[in-house]
Amino acid sequence: MPPNARELDFTRAMARVPGPVVVTTTVDAAGRRWGFTASSFVSLSLAPPLVTVSLDKKASTHAAFTTADFFMVNVLAHDQSDIARRFATSGVDRFAAGDTVTLERGLPGIPEAVVRLACRMHDVVDGGDHSILIGRVLDCVTSVDREALVYVDRAFVRPAGSVPAVARAH
Template identity: 65%
Template sequence: MTVDSAEFTRAMARVPAPVTVATTVTASGEHRGFTGSSFSALSLDPPLVLICLDKKASTHDAFTTAEHFLVNVLARGQAEVALRFAKSGVDRFADGDMVPCERGLPGLAAAAARVACSLHAVMDGGDHSILVGRVETAYVSTRTPLVYSDRAFALPVPADRLTAVR
């Protein structure tokens, strides 16, 4: 028995995910980027992460052939960046908020974290490609990361603000 796609989509919407914008620069110097919420650590030794990209995305070829890419973990107040990089047919870099960061790749100076990678592997993931990046450098700020759950942006609750359930 196979799950209904609408039911599967509703179930996965309940899973909180980080909000990220991945960026790269093509061989001809063009900036490319997309919003991704399927981002995760994969391995500590070697340090690997993964991010998934729809095979129909306009940025697919740029990322599957890139030597390097940067994953920006968005922070509080950066939801509009996620929405802009999720749109098709717009200049995602027009706002000028992406500046040269690690490896000279376009990044958000005020991101919660940034992870610069060399492309380690591209794997098949059904209608998506799984981009596996070998982490070369990482940057971590003190900003609170943005989370996406139930089709809305949210902020995590710090552990020191949680109360014990009795």
């Protein structure tokens, strides 16, 4: 069904809102690896440490993630747009390039990601045409020398530069 004018307006508006680019990965009970690209990733809570990532209910990965016990969020670096595109493409082996290996908690991860968060599934919440995966963060790995990839205006962009120390939130 084609989108209506309100849906198109909303889509255009949300495209203007920058978001981090993440590849979320898991392994199912049969040992098969699954992954998808998202820009709808945010922190939810500090105590306990919770994050959310949204997944389209029509995605081929939906069943694997909504039944997973664990998943990993890989926040991609500015030079990893090729990985983002591959994990956003249907009908391809997203893991064939070899840039995803077994890491924390036995989950497939991207070693050169800016941040990796290994999560236990805390809850799956209905979010309209998406499911909201809420993960309790068990392990955090951070790279301090890489900038995150950002998605805005339907394009992958590199942040303009480091935020001055005086402007950083503490």
